Amino acid sequence: MEEHAICPWCQTEIVWDEEIGPERHCPHCENELSGYRTLQLGLEDEEELGEPAGHNQEQEDWRGGSLDGLNPEEDDLSEFIQYSREHLAFEETVEQIIDEQVEAPECPSCREYMLEAGKQTVTSSSFEPVVPAALSAPILPAPFQVVWYVCPSCFRTENKLATPDQERLVQLLTEAADGKGND
Structure with a gap:
């Protein structure tokens, strides 16, 4: 008989049989299945939420302690909440840009x-091409275009030859191979 579970990280159904037993890590996203934990942050003001009757007024911070003795300099979570809102806006903008690319x-x-x-x-004027002996012409004659990419997470940059110049390079190398075959 097969057992089914849903990965709490990627929401993918995980199927296993009795002989192997339950998975410890999701085979799709490789996250630990037993270590799923959540953190609840109050991003809205309690007054806006309209607290239900009988709600315990003593709040706890994310570490499990009471907020009654909050030291404003050490335990102020407002910067973290502000960062979370900014981070969500950042992620949304990045996703929109990637969708357009x-x-x-x-x-x-x-x-x-x-x-x-x-x-x-x-x-x-800013590029000195290499001329291989096998080709007797530059592999990449100027001018050409390079497309630049930037990572929104680690800010590493990468570049890639623009599509028309990729096609020109392939054509040049193909013609060079065809010319050698005729010799």
Whole structure:
């Protein structure tokens, strides 16, 4: 008989049989299944929420202690709440930008999707091409364009040859191979 569970991290159904037993890690997202924990943050004011009758007025902070003896300098959570709102807005904007992009490569450092920052035209005055003996012409003659990407998580930048210049490079190398075959 097979057992079914839902990963609390990625919401994927996990199926296992009795012989193997329950999984310790999700086979899809690789998060620990038994270590799922949540943190509740009050992002709205209690007055706005309209507290139900009989609600215990003593609040607890995220560490489990009472907020009655709150030291404003050490235990002020307002910066954390403000950061959370800013972080959510940041994530939403990043997601919108990535949705608009034709291509969104993964960052080689942190594997987040990268944002297209723009194109740079490389001219012959700022680029000295290499001329391989096998080709007797530059692999990448100037001018050409490079597309720049930036990671919104670790801020690493990467670049990639623009599509028209990729096609030009492939054509150049193909023609060079065809020319050698005719010799």
